[in-house]
Amino acid sequence: MKSRNKRFLLVAVGLLLLSLAAWLVLSAFQKNLVFFFTPTQILAGEAPQGHSFRVGGMVEKGSLQRQTDGVTVSFMVTDTAQRVTVHYRGMLPDLFKEGKGVVAQGKLSEGKVFVADEVLAKHDENYMPPEAAYALKKAEQTSTLQAKDGR
Numbered sequence: 838m839k840s841r842n843k844r845f846l847l848v849a850v851g852l853l854l855l856s857l858a859a860w861l862v863l864s865a866f867q868k869n870l871v872f873f874f875t876p877t878q879i880l881a882g883e884a885p886q887g888h889s890f891r892v893g894g895m896v897e898k899g900s901l902q903r904q905t906d907g908v909t910v911s912f913m914v915t916d917t918a919q920r921v922t923v924h925y926r927g928m929l930p931d932l933f934k935e936g937k938g939v940v941a942q943g944k945l946s947e948g949k950v951f952v953a954d955e956v957l958a959k960h961d962e963n964y965m966p967p968e969a970a971y972a973l974k975k976a977e978q979t980s981t982l983q984a985k986d987g988r
Contacts, residue, residue: 871889871890871891871942872885872890872891873890873891873892873893873940873968874890874891874892875892875893875894875916875919875972875976876892876894876914876915876916876918876919876920876921877916877918877919877972877976879892879919879921879945879949879951880919880921880949884945885945886945887944888944889942889943889944889954890942890943890944890945891940891941891942891968892914892921892923892940892941892943892951893914893938893939893940893941893968893972894914894915894916894917894920894938894939894972894973895914895915895916895917895936895937895938895939895973896912896913896914896933896934896935896936896937896938896939897912897913897914897915897920897935897936898935898936899935900912900913900920900935901935908926908927908928909924909925909926910924910925910926910929911923911924911925912925912935914939914941914951916972916973916976917973917976917977918976918979919976921949921950921951922949922950922951923941923943923950923951923952923953923956924950924951924952924953925941925943925952925953925956927955927956929956929958930956930957930958931958932958933956933958934958937958938958939956939957939958940956940957940968941953941955941956941957942954942955942956942957943955
């Protein structure tokens, strides 16, 4: 085999291995990618059906309901414009309270009910996930504009 053919074969094998490595990295990244949606976006149909994502906002006051088994709860997450029911089975974080910020990760079931696998609560008085803070601010601005327009 000529040295030119050997060089070509080496470059081809190198490109093939590099392509395989890139495909594996992107595949793993895609499987672990989790998007964030607000209750308004979920009710508008923007959230994916059958795929895991995060919903965030405030836990609506008076919406927390605990089941008799002690580990199953349901509550409403609101962005001040819309609200979504969240069902969760497990231990809630110590800082989880009504009227406070929350982010839940899970899947949307039939009837626009969010079934959470994980619930995260804010960790101090000033913290809110940036996505949730932006969504609340945007929803508040929208409701203020609608009130001014008389809707």
